[in-house]
Amino acid sequence: MFEQFRKEICRHVDFKDKELELIENGLCLRKVPKKYKLVEEGKICREIYFVNKGLMRLLYDKEGDEITAFIFKENLFASSYSSFLEQSPSIQILESLEETELIVLPYDYLMFLYENLPKMHILIRIVAEQRFINSQKVLASHLLKTPEERYWEFQLLHKDLLKRVPLHIIASYLGITPVSLSRIRNRTHKN
Amino acid sequence: MFEQFRKEICRHVDFKDKELELIENGLCLRKVPKKYKLVEEGKICREIYFVNKGLMRLLYDKEGDEITAFIFKENLFASSYSSFLEQSPSIQILESLEETELIVLPYDYLMFLYENLPKMHILIRIVAEQRFINSQKVLASHLLKTPEERYWEFQLLHKDLLKRVPLHIIASYLGITPVSLSRIRNRTHKN
DNA sequence: CTAATTTCTTTACAATTGTTAAGGAATTAA
DNA sequence: TTAATTCCTTAACAATTGTAAAGAAATTAG
Numbered sequence: 001m002f003e004q005f006r007k008e009i010c011r012h013v014d015f016k017d018k019e020l021e022l023i024e025n026g027l028c029l030r031k032v033p034k035k036y037k038l039v040e041e042g043k044i045c046r047e048i049y050f051v052n053k054g055l056m057r058l059l060y061d062k063e064g065d066e067i068t069a070f071i072f073k074e075n076l077f078a079s080s081y082s083s084f085l086e087q088s089p090s091i092q093i094l095e096s097l098e099e100t101e102l103i104v105l106p107y108d109y110l111m112f113l114y115e116n117l118p119k120m121h122i123l124i125r126i127v128a129e130q131r132f133i134n135s136q137k138v139l140a141s142h143l144l145k146t147p148e149e150r151y152w153e154f155q156l157l158h159k160d161l162l163k164r165v166p167l168h169i170i171a172s173y174l175g176i177t178p179v180s181l182s183r184i185r186n187r188t189h190k191n
Numbered sequence: 192m193f194e195q196f197r198k199e200i201c202r203h204v205d206f207k208d209k210e211l212e213l214i215e216n217g218l219c220l221r222k223v224p225k226k227y228k229l230v231e232e233g234k235i236c237r238e239i240y241f242v243n244k245g246l247m248r249l250l251y252d253k254e255g256d257e258i259t260a261f262i263f264k265e266n267l268f269a270s271s272y273s274s275f276l277e278q279s280p281s282i283q284i285l286e287s288l289e290e291t292e293l294i295v296l297p298y299d300y301l302m303f304l305y306e307n308l309p310k311m312h313i314l315i316r317i318v319a320e321q322r323f324i325n326s327q328k329v330l331a332s333h334l335l336k337t338p339e340e341r342y343w344e345f346q347l348l349h350k351d352l353l354k355r356v357p358l359h360i361i362a363s364y365l366g367i368t369p370v371s372l373s374r375i376r377n378r379t380h381k382n
Numbered sequence: 383c384t385a386a387t388t389t390c391t392t393t394a395c396a397a398t399t400g401t402t403a404a405g406g407a408a409t410t411a412a
Numbered sequence: 413t414t415a416a417t418t419c420c421t422t423a424a425c426a427a428t429t430g431t432a433a434a435g436a437a438a439t440t441a442g
Contacts, residue, residue, distance in 0.1 A: 060335055067334050069327075082324050118309055125316035128323055133273050135326040136260075142333045143258050143366050144251055166389060175334050180429055182391050357419065371399055373421050388439070409418070
């Protein structure tokens, strides 16, 4: 049930069995269907999700248009993290792209762990740092590369997602329209 | 000497006087002139800097062109954070935009503090989380807004920087060319 | 299986940006 | 102060993207 989760967190912090038990006492497993919204716009995000199986995406609703901020694959911690950290209304939406199996860590239980298992600060510090590094990479890609180069890069790094995710979602992740992505793909395949 | 620094970190973590002393034992003050490079491309970033007075910027060298990733004002923790965290060669440059006064926290001393003052994990967790939130905001701005809207937003949030920083640096921060920024400013002022 | 919906591509046109080059303004250095 | 450098704007043109609309293909729902 928590095998992947254990493996992932123990890569970063050396938790003892008793400590793992303490952590897992507050967790639960949740299965959601495709297109299920875990966090809605305007609501406070009160949980962090570890993706056991499936795909999640974080997105903005821009006057009806969906703009993808990030796609979470297996073994990543997903959440509307800004909303979770500040316990403030989310400006992002978190939803599943496939039928997805999640491990749920509630905010209140994380606070409990912070007090009773100080190592938890280390773990969450590392999770935050990694999400920061990721965010920096995506931002750098926008600052340094053209949409076309960004598509090539995406192809290299996330070949699997090209098959799992509709192209218009990838387009919005790359910061372009589906029409433009279609043109880029057309150009690319011919050369 | 460390007043601002103390005030800032105590906003987040309740350090006792003795603990503050322990932290400050490993810090030093550094004054650098304008355009001084604290971190060079390819070198490992071995320090975190707290900006006491002045301005720093994080940038990429893209085939000779300078692309600004972030601008650090007073009371922020600046660094090539990815390089610092992973102690790997930096793909970013960190340099001063003005004569700048910094408080320097060396990597080795942070490791020492992690071991001898566990609360340090909390502080650095919060610093990482805030840099993440910032990074998310900048990325959202790129995904959701046009360059023109991004300039308006910048004007609102960082009016002071328009006077302190050359426009071509702001242009690269907004992800556009100086020529394009000039056109946007021209359009904006007329309407 | 059929109908409805979603997804993807293509086209034509408008709008914006990038590029290159040139000149003037402002700042910095000698 | 003068000379050199940096900074900013403008112009013209090419390239790219966005928008709107339409239709084909694929997927989903009943």
